[in-house]
Amino acid sequence: MRIKYISLLYFLLFSFFGFSQDKCDYSIKLKLVNASDLTPIYGVVVKFIEIDKTYLSNQQGYLIIENACEPLAHLEIMSQFYKAKTIKVDLRKQSNLSIKLEELQQELAEVIVQNKLVPKQQVNQLNATQIESQFSGSLAKSLDEIPGVNSIEIGAGSSKPTIRGFSFNRVLVTENGMRHEGQQWGSDHGLEVDALSVEDVEVIKSASALAYGSDAIGGVIKLNTNKAPQDEGLTGSYKLFLRSINNTLTNNINLAYKNENWFAKFKGTLTDYGDYNLPTDTINYLSVNMPVENRRLKNTAGKERNIMFTGGFVSDKFNSALSISRNYFKAGFFPGAHGVPSVTRVVDDGDRRNIELPFQNSTHFKVTSQNTWIFKNANLKLNLSYQNNLRQEWSDFNTHYSSQEPPETNADLELEFDLNTYEINLEHNYYHSKKHNLTTGLQLQAQKNAIKGFNFLLPNYDRQMLGAFAIHSIELNKKLEIDYGVRLDIAQLNTEALFDQRLFNYLLFRNNSEEVAIENAQRSETINRDFNNFNFNLSSNYKLNNKLNFELNLGTNFRLPTAIELSSNGIHHGSFRHERGNPELNPEKGYIIDGSANFNNDQVNISFSPYLYYFTNYIYLNPSGIFSKLPHGGQINQYTESKALLTGFELYYKHQITKRFSSSISLEYLWNTQLRDETEGNFALPFSPPNNALIKLNYDIKDYKYLKDTNLSFITEIAAAQNRTAQNEEATPGYEIFGLNLASRLQLRNFTANVNLRVMNMFDTKYFNHTNFYRALEIPEMGRNIQLMLSIPF
Known part of the structure; x- marks a missing residue:
């Protein structure tokens, strides 16, 4: 009997434990958000330690x-950009x-991340520490x-970005969710952005027209400068930046104060630099040999x-965040770039830091307001902005019109563009379930540009744009996600006629x-154009396993013709030619x-990204084959359109050879062509960067x-x-240069x-950058440069 009771007891105990082990119905829903602004974070790895299983947000x-x-459950939470x-x-x-996850400020990493507003595609993200480590005097160069x-590059202190060979109005820059609007059509116009105040950058290397509209054909560079500080109380940092190439001295201070839900920030930067060094004694422009005294490029x-x-x-x-900023920039132009080449104008004046005629200056004033309402399964964003971009180019009036009396006021003001932009963006994100997300948006923009100056390039104009889009994201299963979306754009552009009395005389x-004088002095006609466009996009992301994934993107793209392309008619010294618009251009x-x-695994990271663009009217x-009647005009270059093809790939390979030693290589291959009549010849597209590679060997010192x-x-x-160049574009020989970087805390x-500490062009090599602003003047790149960045947080 006793054995029966013992057997029954054992049976009940085993039944109990067996029932307990079969109770596997515990579940939990986690949401990973940024501690600063509570935005959701994609790609966070969560490891359930007890069962050794990982999950991905x-x-x-x-x-x-x-x-x-x-x-x-003990959950280990990991992300490359968060603590x-x-x-x-x-x-x-x-x-x-x-x-809530706090951002990781000291980690230097480059990853593929998910963009929240556009179909899934490759995005490179840099945090503030990475920007500092790669800073080279301007944001685009970094x-x-x-x-x-x-x-x-535009001299030693300014530059503008290109993505896959696209630049100017084919690469869109946004700051705090709003389009950055300046005179980005000019090759001598850099970004009016303080690089040392940027907190993070996302670079999208794909057509992004659905979420951003016109100008995003090549990609988008997203800048964020108004994140809420993570720490309570007063925090900040001081940065000192020095360069040997032109005696740069930069001082930057960032201050932040947070009190529970409220915060305030101040950022300021002062930069001064002199004429920069060249690894040559002479340059040749229009068959004239010009000396480079002391190997410094004057002005x-x-x-x-x-x-x-x-x-x-x-x-x-x-x-909510309200930001007010003012960025001022002034830099000289090499005197040989304006008017007829003259050796006497490039004689060293003994002062390396003065700025003489000709020069440019720009002031960019911006007010942005970002507002987000967060609901249980949705959020609503309302962004507002006002921008004023005042750009001026100054040169000696008598250089161009030696036979006439100069204007009574601002006699040497050659060009002025006063651009005012108002913008409203409304966006709604609805999370129907963990597998469905619908993003809808409405964007409105109004612009007005006013001109002054004794010369003419671009008329007064106003432009209005309205865009609406919808993107649906679906997670079909744990391995496959797709996005699809549509966008409608409507725009109107109006330009004013202008008769140039000075040119007539x-x-x-x-x-x-008199007939010829009247024809050429009529610099612009009245233009009233309406545009509309419809686009779609489909993209997919297939995750084969935790180490390998594939992405595919199909879609249409578009770009509205700019006022400069429709109605310019004058000498643009920034590109050293007479440019004339075409009012009949289509989008x-x-x-x-x-x-x-x-x-990606513990030792190796490989990314291969091929692409192909086809344009019906690039x-x-x-x-034109017609010579200009304007002073020092040369041949007229006319804006036109034709079919075009652009293809290429990017390859990134990184190998963690040992715990401390790693190597990486980045390769870029690009090929493009105009598809014109065979009798006209199919040239390459202008400003196409050459095929290039960047090789890095890294060693972490104990x-x-x-x-x-x-x-x-x-x-x-x-x-x-x-060697594949556009019409009238010089071929550029290849080069190989070396550098060194030492970073420590x-x-x-x-x-x-x-x-x-960075050393660039270590051996003072003379070489040419095909896309450089001064390439047309046969001016080589900067010589050996040693630079120091010191950052002190407090």
Whole structure:
């Protein structure tokens, strides 16, 4: 009998434990959000330690742990851009949990991330520390290490970005969610952005017309400058930047104060630099040999004065930030670039830092307001902005009109463009479920441009644009996600007619007939154009496993013709030619197919991204064969359109060879052509960067006393010869240059300083950059440059 009772007891115990082990119905829904602004975070890895299983947050920041047998869970949360943390969760008591992650400021990493507003595609993201480590005097130049991204340099202190060979109005720059509007059509016009005030950058290397509209054919560069600080109280940093190439001195200060939900920030930058060094003694422009005295390019000095104020409020239900900024830039032009080449104008004046005629200056004033309402399954964003971009180019009036009396006021003001832009963006994100997300948006913009100056290039104009889009994201299963969307754009552009009395008098003085003088002095006609366009996009992301995924993107793209393309008619010294618009141009339209294959494990990271663009009417400047009647005009270049094809790929490979030693290589291949009549010849598209490679060898040095996180990098930049050129564009030989980078963190008790020392063009090699602003003047790139970045947080 006793044995029966014991057997029954054992049976009941085993039945109980067996029943308990079969209870695997615990579940929890997690949401991963940014601690600063509570926006969802995609791609966060969450490891359930007890069962050794990992999960990944989706586009809305959600992930669900289902059918767990363990009631107590230790969750390890990891992300390359946020601080790792481990939390303990009782699954019996919690079914929903929001987890706030703080951004990682010291981590240097380049990853493929998910963009929240556009179909899934490759995005390179840089945080503030990376921008500092790669800073080269301007923001666009600091992005050169990203595969497929290059820059058009304008002297030593300014540059503009190119993505996959697209630049100017084919690459869109946004700041705090709003389009950055300046005179971006000019090759001598850099970005009026303070690079040292940027907190993070996302570079989208694909057509992004659905979410952003016109000008996003090549890609989008998204800048963020108004994030809420993470720490309570007063925090900040001081940065000192020095360059040997032109004696640059930059001082930057960032201050932030946070009190619970409220915050305020101040940012300011002062930069001064002198004429920059060249690895040559002479240059040749229009068959004239000009000396480069002391190997310094005369009148290329400049300065920047930037300031920004931000105030905001952050909570679980509502976020708001108001930013006011003013960026001022002034820099000289090499005197040989204006008028007839003259050796006497380039004689060294003994002052390396003065700025004489000719020069440019720009002031960009901007007010932006970002507002987000957060609901249970949705959020609503309302962004407002006002921008004023005042750009002036000054040169000696008598250089161009020696036979006439100069204007009574501002006699040497050659060109002035006063552009005012108002913009409203409304966006709604609805998370129907963990597998469905619908994003809809409405964008309105109004612009008005007014001109002054004794010369003419662009008329007064106004432009209005309205865009509406919808993007639906679907997670079909754990491996496959797709996005599809549509966009409608409506726009109107109006330009004013202008008769140039000064040019009329000049032409009569030069013995031209009255008929010829009237024809050429009518610089612009009244234009009233209406445009509309419809676009679609389909993209997919297939995750084969935790190490390998594939992306594919199909769609249409478009770009509205600009006022400069429709109605310009004058000498643009920024591009050294007479440019004339074409009022009959149609919106630029085309098709795109691109994709990527990405492999990543503990030792190797490989990304391969091919692309193909086809345009039914690509807009570009074409030599007309007609010589200009304007002073020093040369041949007239006329805006025209034709079919075009652009294709290529980017390859990135990184190998963690040992714990401390790694290597990486970035390759970019680009091929394009105009598809014109065979009798006219099919030339390449203008400003196409050559095929290029960037090779880096990195070694992490062991901490030594006060030096922490020390890293040494050897960098090799290789560019192939660019022999496929547009009409009247010079071929450029290839080059190979070498650099060195040493970065470390100095830690002395409570004092911290991040130090970055770079040597560029180590062997003072003479070479040419095909897309450089001064390439047409046969001016080589800058010589050896040693620069120091010192950052002190407090």
